[in-house]
Amino acid sequence: MADLLAPFQKEMLPAVDEAMRAIVERARQEGDPGLYAMLAYHLGWEGLGAGPKAQGKRVRPLLLLLTTEAAGGYWHRAVPAAAAVELLHNFSLIHDDIEDHGERRRGRPTLWSQWGLPLALNAGDALYALANIAMLELYPPVAPQTTLVATRVLLQTALHLTQGQHLDMVYETRAAVSVADYWRMVEGKTAALLAACTELGALLAEAPETKRRAYHEFGRMLGLAFQAWDDYLGIWGDAALTGKSTSGDLLERKKTLPVVYGLSKKAAFARLWAEGFPKTPADVPMLATALEADGARTYTQAVAASLTTQALEALSEANPQGAAGQALERLAHHLLQREV
Amino acid sequence: MADLLAPFQKEMLPAVDEAMRAIVERARQEGDPGLYAMLAYHLGWEGLGAGPKAQGKRVRPLLLLLTTEAAGGYWHRAVPAAAAVELLHNFSLIHDDIEDHGERRRGRPTLWSQWGLPLALNAGDALYALANIAMLELYPPVAPQTTLVATRVLLQTALHLTQGQHLDMVYETRAAVSVADYWRMVEGKTAALLAACTELGALLAEAPETKRRAYHEFGRMLGLAFQAWDDYLGIWGDAALTGKSTSGDLLERKKTLPVVYGLSKKAAFARLWAEGFPKTPADVPMLATALEADGARTYTQAVAASLTTQALEALSEANPQGAAGQALERLAHHLLQREV
Numbered sequence: 001m002a003d004l005l006a007p008f009q010k011e012m013l014p015a016v017d018e019a020m021r022a023i024v025e026r027a028r029q030e031g032d033p034g035l036y037a038m039l040a041y042h043l044g045w046e047g048l049g050a051g052p053k054a055q056g057k058r059v060r061p062l063l064l065l066l067t068t069e070a071a072g073g074y075w076h077r078a079v080p081a082a083a084a085v086e087l088l089h090n091f092s093l094i095h096d097d098i099e100d101h102g103e104r105r106r107g108r109p110t111l112w113s114q115w116g117l118p119l120a121l122n123a124g125d126a127l128y129a130l131a132n133i134a135m136l137e138l139y140p141p142v143a144p145q146t147t148l149v150a151t152r153v154l155l156q157t158a159l160h161l162t163q164g165q166h167l168d169m170v171y172e173t174r175a176a177v178s179v180a181d182y183w184r185m186v187e188g189k190t191a192a193l194l195a196a197c198t199e200l201g202a203l204l205a206e207a208p209e210t211k212r213r214a215y216h217e218f219g220r221m222l223g224l225a226f227q228a229w230d231d232y233l234g235i236w237g238d239a240a241l242t243g244k245s246t247s248g249d250l251l252e253r254k255k256t257l258p259v260v261y262g263l264s265k266k267a268a269f270a271r272l273w274a275e276g277f278p279k280t281p282a283d284v285p286m287l288a289t290a291l292e293a294d295g296a297r298t299y300t301q302a303v304a305a306s307l308t309t310q311a312l313e314a315l316s317e318a319n320p321q322g323a324a325g326q327a328l329e330r331l332a333h334h335l336l337q338r339e340v
Numbered sequence: 341m342a343d344l345l346a347p348f349q350k351e352m353l354p355a356v357d358e359a360m361r362a363i364v365e366r367a368r369q370e371g372d373p374g375l376y377a378m379l380a381y382h383l384g385w386e387g388l389g390a391g392p393k394a395q396g397k398r399v400r401p402l403l404l405l406l407t408t409e410a411a412g413g414y415w416h417r418a419v420p421a422a423a424a425v426e427l428l429h430n431f432s433l434i435h436d437d438i439e440d441h442g443e444r445r446r447g448r449p450t451l452w453s454q455w456g457l458p459l460a461l462n463a464g465d466a467l468y469a470l471a472n473i474a475m476l477e478l479y480p481p482v483a484p485q486t487t488l489v490a491t492r493v494l495l496q497t498a499l500h501l502t503q504g505q506h507l508d509m510v511y512e513t514r515a516a517v518s519v520a521d522y523w524r525m526v527e528g529k530t531a532a533l534l535a536a537c538t539e540l541g542a543l544l545a546e547a548p549e550t551k552r553r554a555y556h557e558f559g560r561m562l563g564l565a566f567q568a569w570d571d572y573l574g575i576w577g578d579a580a581l582t583g584k585s586t587s588g589d590l591l592e593r594k595k596t597l598p599v600v601y602g603l604s605k606k607a608a609f610a611r612l613w614a615e616g617f618p619k620t621p622a623d624v625p626m627l628a629t630a631l632e633a634d635g636a637r638t639y640t641q642a643v644a645a646s647l648t649t650q651a652l653e654a655l656s657e658a659n660p661q662g663a664a665g666q667a668l669e670r671l672a673h674h675l676l677q678r679e680v
Contacts, residue, residue: 026499027499027503030499030500030503031499031500031502031503031506031528032503032506032507032510034506034510035502035503035506095461095462095465098457098458098461099457099458099461099462100458117438117439118438118439118440118509119506119509119510121435121438121439121461122435122439122502122505122506122509123502123506125435125468125498125501125502126499126502126503126506128465128468128498129495129496129498129499129502130499132472132491132495133492133495133496133499136488136491136492136495139488143484144483144484144485144487144488145484147484147488148476148479148484148487148488148491151472151476151488151491152473152476155469155472155473155476156469156473158465158468158469159366159367159370159371159466159469159470159473160370160371161465162371162375162462162463162465162466162469163367163370163371163372163375163466165462165465166371166372166374166375166459166462166463166466167372169458169459169462170372170374170459188371
């Protein structure tokens with residue numbers, strides 16, 4: 001099944017990587033080699049631990065380019081947009097890591113933990129500019145009006161990301177976070193950029209407005225469903241399978257979907273949480289059990305399954321064509337079931 | 341003399357303020373009121389100490405709109421660009437204050453010192469997006485191609501700002517900083533955004549390429565000359581006149597033009613500096629005297645005067661027209677002599 005995706009990955013991702021390198025190269029030619037070295041490190045091209053693993057999976061550019069093809073366009077024309085979304089994603093990781101005090105990313109020390117906060121913050125700003133500059137490279141051959149629309153989509157997405165991140169940070173210290181609050185945050189933090197990828201893909205295929213909306217909705221629902229599964233697995237996932245500790249999300253007292261649902265029940269879990277549990281890793285299984293007893297496991301599973309169905313329905317409504325269309329469907333299944 | 345400028349300020353700046361408010365309002369409508377409140381505080385519209393003083397002098401939008409008029413265009417069409425440069429400037433202040441650990445700005449506590457670093461960093465990112473979104477509002481009535489060029493100028497400037505800021509931070513801990521190193525930093529930190537203002541002004545007046553280049557050069561030299569005078573006054577200025585302590589720059593051991601020149605002489609000042617002086621405010625006069633004895637005062641004055649001449653020559657080459665042209669000249673004199 002994964003064979004459906006592989007040929008596209010093999011063809012598209014090197015082209016995206018090349019476009020990203022050409023854009024980032026400017027930071028070296030026009031600026032300081034030190035700033036360039038920071039960006040090349042963060043992007044997994046240089047420095048300790050550089051390589052494919054440090055570069056991330058590049059799901060977003062793949063989603064964008066597959067959409068372009070599936071919507072009847074030519075993916076080569078959309079490469080600057082694919083480079084732009086990947087650069088924007090990477091910019092947001094630099095700043096998120098500072099804001100969340102994250103010390104490791106993709107198996108390596110984060111940029112700020114290597115170079116210090118001030119230089120890393122500034123390098124993030126440089127990557128933000130480069131992401132948008134990448135988008136402007138669409139024209140020519142893409143029409144100037146379309147390039148403007150694409151740039152606006154990227155900037156509105158960047159704004160939406162900051163709104164999601166703002167809420168995420170504010171929720172950390174707010175006692176009462178509702179399920180509705182949670183979704184507002186996830187719309188910005190996870191769904192906005194995936195929706196931008198599919199929308200940009202359709203836009204650059206010159207798909208009609210209705211098709212663009214369907215693709216946007218597909219990307220958005222994909223993001224919401226992905227986050228719901230991610231939250232589920234963060235508590236009840238098989239650590240060996242997901243490669244991350246299942247004690248993590250609860251121990252960090254993250255306001256994930258099961259937690260905000262559990263808190264809304266005002267039962268056993270909510271009482272334990274209010275008392276400050278979990279306090280140690282040993283408390284985690286007890287908390288997870290209380291959460292499950294309050295119905296949060298069933299609820300999260302049902303919501304994630306329903307969102308997955310909605311995402312696939314939105315994709316089916318977009319009516320993706322050809323081998324790229326099949327690959328797009330494959331990518332959605334892959335992301336939502338976390339296989340491979 | 342100031343009367344030449346006043347009518348333009350009175351007409352143009354409220355239009356810029358209105359455009360800025362309309363753009364920032366989106367952060368409230370589409371996002372969280374908390375994020376909006378942070379931006380409105382930083383921009384001097386709301387919160388403790390809000391008012392004209394907290395909003396800054398808005399020199400950059402004024403420079404841009406006067407250039408549009410002086411180059412034969414209509415300033416009303418360029419208002420989105422003027423809002424964009426002011427928003428970009430304000431974005432850079434939010435992040436600079438974090439990077440430099442600056443606690444006060446325009447007489448008020450800085451954003452990070454009020455809301456904490458993570459939320460302020462993120463609010464800066466939101467303002468970055470809004471600055472670029474403001475620029476996209478040029479179209480219509482401005483042509484899409486011209487709007488793309490204007491957006492690229494803004495983004496390249498944002499990139500250039502990060503390069504200047506990178507060097508500024510790196511120089512803090514680097515022992516050997518040459519005069520050439522200094523200018524590379526100032527090109528990014530000060531000159532780039534002023535050059536963008538005059539270039540955008542000429543672009544939006546649909547001035548020919550040669551005129552755009554002359555205006556760009558005017559803005560750039562204005563920035564370099566301004567910084568040279570600022571560095572001069574930071575050591576030998578009349579504290580009462582400039583409103584800032586003349587002991588500041590030396591006491592903070594800033595690598596200003598007089599200091600990098602003094603270090604290059606490898607004489608009395610360089611020896612004292614290497615020994616870690618000034619260590620207390622009482623050491624400052626002694627350091628300033630040593631710097632003057634090594635020729636740094638005469639040098640800085642000569643360089644600043646020469647750059648001022650070059651800036652005014654570039655303006656004269658651009659051949660600004662009408663009352664706006666006279667006002668532009670007035671603004672240059674005002675910035676370079678720090679009158680009023």
